[in-house]
Amino acid sequence: MIDTLRLTAEEATGMLERGDVTAAELHRAYLDAVADRDPEIHAYLRTVEEGADEAVGVPIALKDLISTKGVETTAASKILAGYRPVYDATVAERCKQAGLGLLGKTNMDEFAMGSSTENSAFGPTRNPWDPTRVPGGSSGGSTAAVAAGLAPWALGSDTGGSIKQPAALCGVVGLRPTYGTVSRYGIVAFASSLDQIGPVTKTVRDCARLYEIIAGRDPADSTTVELPEPVQLPEAEDLKGLRIGVPKELNEADGIEPGVNEQVQKALDLARELGAEVGECRLPRSVEFGLPCYYLIAPSEASSNLARYDGVRYGLRTGNGDVRAMYDHTRNDGFGDEPKRRIMLGTYALSAGYYEAFYGQAQKVRTMIRDEHTAAFEQFDVLVSPTSPTVAFELGARTDNPLAMYAADLLTIPSNLAGLPGLSIPCGLSEGLPVGLQLIGRQFSENVLFRAGHALERALEFDFVPERYR
């Protein structure tokens, strides 16, 4: 009997190596769990049975914006319904090469635009800890799948916090890697100066293993670079010599729930006990100006990236009359509200007369945010804060108010704009729901994040199985 709720990818690898189980049996066990629990959670848009017999490794779930050859890939948008890629994304290919069978494609906010997975054109995903609440987003399908034991590990994507925030809300581990370390070839693009692919796992060690599989330069993506050092699987259970900075503005921002702060404080106390030096630092303007800066840069890039959906080469086509009517109706019928809002916001911010005041100014704010982070890292190795200001909120609570939804990423956005890696690990419960701890590192310092995350994870002893499944 395979307990998919408890089994980590590392334990599953051990079972495969000892011959206790075959990859096909593992695959079957997860699909059985999906049949059992996913009608309620809706983490998957589709599951895959084919290929399980050829797989030799631990199976994986992929967010539905990762192209999978022959397997429908929609980015949870009606405009891509029925689209079957004719090639694999580099990360899908690397998973295949490593022997990882494809369990299925996970739900998400349409085009990764959202923080609750409610913007999916195919219905929302629910939080495995409490199905009346959202899993976070946009990679809510991937994080809910891992939390509910429907996949041992998964890949998500993170533009403004779309891996870190849902990982926090679902009580799992999520890494947004350093910009440029993981290929985006074959990924449905949202905001290209920010999009990153990263792992969603139950443990930090699983996260390091999956990161090792997907990371590294890809000749098909000219924005990628070689890792400066190999990935190290974390072993140490202490934090001796590590300098942890606690940015005041990231920890005292308006809207952070007291229950969230309390769990983060507990984790910081543990960090001190494990030998870390903990001190306060400042990011004077990064939090205040991060969100406005992001909501100019990301929609501007989105308005350009999403211009490709024109009803000509793939995807939906509607509209009668001339080609112009076909474009306008295809796009209006195919995109949901959030992509439309962002396309229009971006088009406006880039249009004649506004470019310098909006997009140009936002790019300068981005430089200021980078510089503030660089200054903080002169004194510290890791910066720590809550990942999300709140625990999982109720379905429907923010759907009518775009600005309230955008605020969910208040604490993840600043370091994303600076291109820095961020790890979210579960650090406790508030109101019976998981709280995430965000660890931010210097560029290419994933090994430091794995070390800190692993030691804290051991000391925190968080039980990642949702209480109602135990």
Added chain:
Amino acid sequence: MAISRDEVLHVARLARLALSEEELARFSEQLSAILDAVGKVAELDLSGVEPTAHPLDLVNVWAEDEPKPSLSVDEALANAPDRDGDSFRVPAA
């Protein structure tokens, strides 16, 4: 910073979106609120600060100009909404 219905209509035309009347009204209101919030970036005096377009210090990534295997015509047309031989078919301009 309010954005008028006419401005939203203009932006929707630029973005190739055939918005309904109901959408025009709703998006005018929502975009005004969002523009108010993001307009905050104007408060900062950042004259002399260089813009950041991309967070890595990468410039000019070169590749050899060599032919490599590519998609076949059938693969490239596999998802076409309307195909005519080796071409995508579209309504008249």
